Amino acid sequence: MDFSGINQYVTEVERCMRTTPRRASEGEKLKVGLDLGTCFTVIVVLDENGRPLACEMESSNALKDGVVVDYHAACETVKRLKASAEEKLGRELAECTIAMPPGTEQTDSRTHRYVAQAAGMEVTGIIDEPTAANLLLGLKDGAVVDIGGGTTGISVIENGRVVFVADQPTGGTHLTLVIAGNRHIRFEEAEAYKLDPANRSEVLHLTTPVIEKMGQIILDEVKGYDVKTLCLVGGTCCLEGLDKVIERYTGIAVMQPGNPLLITPVGIALAHGNPAYAL
Ligand SMILES: Nc1ncnc2c1ncn2[C@@H]1O[C@H](COP(=O)(O)OP(=O)(O)OP(=O)(O)O)[C@@H](O)[C@H]1O
Ligand SMILES: [Mg+2]
Incomplete structure (x- = not known):
């Protein structure tokens, strides 16, 4: 398998952490993925065609083994990442798709949804992590x-x-x-x-x-x-x-692709708006 296209794309996403390619217009459809990870929480924003617009990432101890153990800290982290992306893009992020480890209990996925909602994002889609990764791979x-x-x-x-x-x-x-x-x-x-x-x-x-x-x-x-x-x-x-x-x-x-860390977060954003993963 040739990863060169994927590597180039992920490099573009990484670049969004430092510079914003463009601001987003108010009516524009965006693809927003929220990855609440055990080590890193990541928000990826793509335009309707999948071009990267923003990537915000923070390390956090709010989760253990994929499960939220510090609800307040998780909400605060997502609020910060969302606010930072919104400032760079010049508009509000109202919706997102989230991911769960496969086979997660309903209660845990509900907690992930509450975290996104508390940060001001409606969760419109949910996908499991490795499947999200394969949307990109x-x-x-x-x-x-x-x-x-x-x-x-x-x-x-x-x-x-x-x-x-x-x-x-x-x-x-x-x-x-x-x-x-x-x-x-x-x-x-x-x-x-x-x-x-x-x-x-x-x-x-x-x-x-x-x-x-x-x-x-x-x-x-x-x-x-x-x-x-x-x-x-x-x-x-x-x-x-x-x-x-x-x-x-x-x-x-x-x-393995060049930067394996961002594959799943980008895949979650790619799933946003796809009816197969809509709630
Ligand atoms: N260069 C590196 N060498 C070794 N390990 C690394 C490196 N970079 C990151 N890691 C490890 O990757 C892990 C974080 O990966 P990732 O962001 O995919 O996890 P997560 O999504 O937060 O967690 P999970 O999916 O399990 O809930 C950490 O354990 C970190 O130490
Ligand atoms: Mg993960």
Whole structure:
């Protein structure tokens, strides 16, 4: 699969974090995606044709394993991101589509909706995370695996259609915990250590058993399907070498776009307005 078009598109979205390509007109239809993640909350705004207009992102501790644990903090984060995007675009964002880890309880998805509403956005669509990612990736056959901060979402695709989704409570937070335990340092220090490219080989060495466990989780979930390709997305896949560990362990070919962190948030925005995901 050739990721060059996707990589270029995501680079355009990243650029929107620094400069706004243009303001949005009042009557213009916008595609707004809200990703309430365990580590990052992201709002992506696209125009009707899918061209990127805004991308606002903030790290937050308001969620644990994909579930809102600090409602007030989650609302405040979304309010800030929304206000910042609105100021840059020169208009209000009244609606959005949100995403949930696959198989989330109704109560949890309701909480996500309340957070968006409290920030002043009506939720008009809902999609699961790995399926959102595939709206951008366009994988025809295989599995999309979204390894985020607290959860790993898996979506099996056959003939371009999602035939199975699953979610497991594992992600980058677990890698950080292993580093913290091994180096006898606090979680925050371990997170900074993990993200420093200078520590890449040590981080990979320390976390390989956890990454292999993620590989086992993937194997267990896709069992029964003829999956020949895994497409990795989610911030944890930014760890250089993780893809090779997963490929070696699972024996399934792995591919991954240039910036795996923004694929799911962009996919959520792409889902906005699509009747298949309307509430
Ligand atoms: N360069 C990097 N190397 C290693 N890990 C990274 C890197 N960049 C980001 N991460 C990790 O990615 C995770 C966040 O990814 P992402 O934004 O996809 O998660 P999330 O959507 O907030 O969480 P979830 O989907 O599980 O609710 C964090 O654990 C962070 O440490
Ligand atoms: Mg996520």
